[in-house]
Amino acid sequence: MTYQPPVREHLFLLRDVLGIEKYANLPGFADATLDVIEQILDEASKFCGEVLAPLNAVGDKQGCKWSADHSVETPTGFKEAYRQFVEGGWPALAAEADYGGQALPRVVNLAFSEMSSSANMAFAMYPGLTHGAYSAILAGGSAEQKALYLPKLASGQWAGTMNLTEPQCGTDLGLLRTKAVPAGDGSYRISGQKIWISGGEQDLTENIIHLVLARIEGAPAGTHGISLFIVPKFLPDAGGKPGARNGVRCDGLEEKMGIHGSATCVISHDEATGWLVGEENRGLALMFVMMNEARLGVGMQGLAQGEAAYQAAAAFAKERLQGRALTGPKNPDGPADPILVHPDVRRMLMDSRAVLEAGRTFLFWTALQGDLARVDADAAVRQRGADYMALMTPVLKGYLTDRGFKICSDAVQVHGGAGFTEHLPVSQYLRDCRISLIYEGTNGIQALDLVGRKLPANGGRAMMTFLAELDAYVAANRGDEGLGPFLDGVAAAKAQLQEGTLWLMQNGLTAPDNAGAASADYLHLLGLTALTYMWAQMAKAAFGKIAAGDADPFYANKLIVGRYFLARVLPDAAAHLAKLKTGAETVMALPAEAF
Ligand SMILES: Cc1cc2nc3c(=O)[nH]c(=O)nc-3n(C[C@H](O)[C@H](O)[C@H](O)COP(=O)(O)OP(=O)(O)OC[C@H]3O[C@@H](n4cnc5c(N)ncnc54)[C@H](O)[C@@H]3O)c2cc1C
Secondary structure: OOOOOHHHHHHHHHHOOOOOOOOOOOOOOOOOOHHHHHHHHHHHHHHHHHHHHHHHHHHHHHEEEOOOOOOOOOOHHHHHHHHHHHOHHHOOOOOOOHHHOOOOOOHHHHHHHHHHHHHHHOOOHHHHHHHHHHHHHHHHHOHHHHHHHHHHOOOOOOOOEEEOOOOOOOOOOOHHEEEEEOOOOOOOEEEEEEEEOOOOOOOOOOEEEEEEEEOOOOOOOOHHHHHHEEEEEEEEEOOOOOEEOOOEEEEEEEOOOOOOOOEEEEEEEEEEEEEOOOOOHHHHHHHHHHHHHHHHHHHHHHHHHHHHHHHHHHHHHHHHHHOOOOOOOOOOOOOOOOOHHOOOOOHHHHHHHHHHHHHHHHHHHHHHHHHHHHHHOHHHHHHHHHHHHHHHHHHHHHHHHHHHHHHHHHHHHHHHHHHOOOOOOOOHHHHHHHHHHHHOOHHHHHHHHHHHOOOHHHHHHHHHHHHHHHHHHHHHOOOOOOHHHHHHHHHHHHHHHHHHHHHHHHOOOHHHHHHHHHHHHHHHHHHHHHHHHHHHHHHHHHHHHOOOOOOOOOHHHHHHHHHHHHHOOOOOOOOHHHHHOOOOOOHHHHHHOOO
């Protein structure tokens, strides 16, 4: 079974749940009519399903090759696929029109990103980071930098990378040592070693634009002395074409457990020429533009690997014959029943699907908030959109990757021993997915970001707005009888989230270990609450379709999966609340020497 892009789900979301047509008066949305969206999704599905998916196993088996001349060869077929990717205009979907982009809403682009990531996560990482580099230059670059780099990055002709990590400096960027010395001509000489740089070298693009964090000589220690630089592999000449080779090279590749098709590079900067982006010592703030975008992208990777793994598991469960149904044979003419008849196999598939469908909605809903934050005419809507983006980014990253990995693991379980061997695609999904819990800030760091920064920001405004929105939704829909259990679910989840938030306010501020110990459970509690809200919105859309006489079983099935979520997934919220309220005491009690 090969991966099938879930176009039907994307259309349901964009059209029936989010009602994208409502926003036709906003810039970018006017061009995103349902016809256009449908066309884009169909083409995206063809490209991802027919070009990228068949290369997924090739990339896994071959990996990338480093040569002593510091070049890197990507797996067979990647170059040609990248050429088609650029020619198809895919990198430019959501880029600004000023820089050659199509300026479509990000929420539409997300459907393509999900499909490409499910089809071939390692391949999709190259353009994924390019888009992040594009956003950082857009946010902080000078007019000249924008004019020179953005069109090339938007078209995919050049690629971007993100150079943060060093051997002694992972989560704690304050330990960063790469240094920048002013060259006297407005440029800097950058020296230092970066490790684990995705796409740091490759053979797909004519130039690579590294965005590098470095410390200008004499700058303060810690995070307040970090600046951001553009360091191109080839220095652009007067005509903006790749010119002289810069002093930046790839000194090797990492062996790793997954995403073998993505080149994870040791990058040495040896007096490389770089140009400051934005102000001195303000690099981290700009890098966060790139990182926030990348974090949403990584949350999507978790979901995307989960989706591909779920599809493989569901297909396998329909074919694999073992045992008989507890209620009597369902395949009496065969030697055994398909394993799909067994409730325990169903449990794993239903858990996965209930989280995937609402997880996707949560991701799209948040991306729409991000679009509104950029383009809505109403300042209050823009502020709410920006607040939600900030609040939900760590949740999407942490929750969807934790759950995506669990879905991949359950998919392996459904396959039995065939899941652990390397004959079928499912083991690759599990291995590839694992990194999504680690990079772009580990999930532990996402949880700390949520409770330590996002929650208290602006006096807790984003969370208060979200809680009020849940109340308002329940109140506004109470008349709708079918929706009752979904509204009860939203109300129950909201009450638990509120209780958890209050507990954090009362116990986390004075004793920070309480906040640290509670943070992962709090993140999951918020994730579950958001998913419950998404299920209510999906159920409402499905009921609406059914009431209007639409007999497509898609809608009845949606309600079945939604009811499963309420019965079997949402109850975890109570456990997260109970755990978080125990604070740090038992977590920190064991003496360090006893470990
Ligand atoms: C395949 C791959 C690709 C990558 N791509 C890139 C890239 O393109 N660019 C780039 O710059 N980097 C990249 N990275 C690096 C990645 O972002 C880091 O691995 C990640 O940020 C974590 O840093 P670390 O590995 O040093 O872990 P550490 O910081 O050493 O953390 C180890 C553990 O301690 C926990 N921890 C650390 N500090 C705290 C704290 N204050 N509170 C609570 N827990 C804490 C972490 O959550 C984690 O569980 C990549 C890594 C890999 C493996």
